Amino acid sequence: xxxxxxxxxxxxxxxxxxxQIPANAKxxxxxxxxxxxxxxNNNIIFKxxxxxxxxxxxxxxxxQLLDNPDIEDQFLYPYTTGKSTSNTKAQxxxxxxxxxxxxxxxxNSKAAVEQQLVNINWCPKLVNQKxxxxxxxxxxxxxxxLSAELDTHPELKxxxxxxxxxxxxRMIAGTKRLSMHSFGMTIDINVKYSNYWQWDCKCKxxxxxxxxxxxxxxxxxxxxxxxxxxxxxxxxxYDTMHFEYRPELLN
Numbered sequence: 097x098x099x100x101x102x103x104x105x106x107x108x109x110x111x112x113x114x115x116q117i118p119a120n121a122k123x124x125x126x127x128x129x130x131x132x133x134x135x136x137n138n139n140i141i142f143k144x145x146x147x148x149x150x151x152x153x154x155x156x157x158x159x160q161l162l163d164n165p166d167i168e169d170q171f172l173y174p175y176t177t178g179k180s181t182s183n184t185k186a187q188x189x190x191x192x193x194x195x196x197x198x199x200x201x202x203x204n205s206k207a208a209v210e211q212q213l214v215n216i217n218w219c220p221k222l223v224n225q226k227x228x229x230x231x232x233x234x235x236x237x238x239x240x241x242l243s244a245e246l247d248t249h250p251e252l253k254x255x256x257x258x259x260x261x262x263x264x265x266r267m268i269a270g271t272k273r274l275s276m277h278s279f280g281m282t283i284d285i286n287v288k289y290s291n292y293w294q295w296d297c298k299c300k301x302x303x304x305x306x307x308x309x310x311x312x313x314x315x316x317x318x319x320x321x322x323x324x325x326x327x328x329x330x331x332x333x334y335d336t337m338h339f340e341y342r343p344e345l346l347n
Contacts, residue, residue: 120171120344121150127344130233131201140167142200158186159302163273165192175330175345177321179314188331190342195274202232202279206265213263213280216240219247219256228263230280235341239283242323252316260284260337270300281341283325285312290337291329302333312336321346 117125121135132142139147152166161169175189203209214236218225220243229239246256263280267273276282284290291309294300310329317327320339324346328338 118150118168120168123171123344123347124167126347128201128233140197146200148194148196148200161192162271162302165194167194167197170194170197171345175326175342177318177346186332188333190326190340190345191328191331191333193273193276198274198276198279202230202281206278209263209265209279216243218259219243219253221247222250222253223247223257223259225257225259227259227283228280229283230263232279232281233341235281238323238341242320242325245319245323246316249315249319252313255285255289255312255316258286258288260287260290269294276340283320283339284337285316285339287337290335292335292337293333306332306334308334310334310336 117135121140124140125132125134130143132140134141135150138150140150141147149166151168154166156165156169161172169192170190172192173187173189203212209230212230212232213228214231216227216229216236216239218227227239229236246252261277261284262282263277264275265278266275268275277284289311291311293304293306296309297304297306312327312329317329320327324341324343325339326342326345328335328340
């Protein structure tokens with residue numbers, strides 16, 4: 097009997113759900129190995145031994161998800177690679193972002209982010225434009241690889257010319273939320289061939305019914321996704337110039 101009880105104790109100790117790492121937390125650990133070292137007691141543990149709560153247990157409205165999400169909320173809307181279609185379900189995969197998480201990954205101030213910025217020669221054959229991206233997580237090397245592949249596609253040149261922006265520490269227009277451009281891990285391609293929901297509806301209300309518009313070819317989107325970038329054109333609140341490094345959402 098004692099042996100049986102001991103075996104049961106070992107079983108529940110080893111396989112208790114409390115000891116398991118949530119699948120999406122594991123994706124974060126795998127995606128940002130230089131910054132995150134583990135998960136314990138509902139907390140993401142960073143290499144400097146600081147922590148952030150993974151799941152705050154709160155139910156949120158769509159607006160609260162944008163303004164005050166926890167880390168788990170970032171995975172609420174699944175991101176799907178491949179053929180791009182307009183999002184008719186008012187879902188924005190990747191647009192929900194916990195600001196404190198990204199500050200831990202890339203820097204908690206403009207000065208801290210700037211210390212990690214490096215210059216990249218963007219598509220030297222087709223475009224030859226200098227852009228700044230972060231070196232955190234080795235992203236500068238990833239962007240160089242992305243640039244090299246895009247540089248072999250002259251048919252995409254017009255979209256890659258006059259890059260709209262990379263690093264810019266600022267708030268998202270009409271909000272109190274920090275833009276992901278603040279971290280040097282985004283690329284806006286040529287604005288001339290882009291659509292943005294606020295421009296098209298001439299409004300800023302998140303509740304406005306939108307009519308989807310896009311001019312960006314599937315080929316270009318697929319190359320960015322291959323290198324770990326999600327595309328803002330897959331959001332209901334579309335931003336078709338916007339590509340953002342979020343490898344955890346592509347696993």
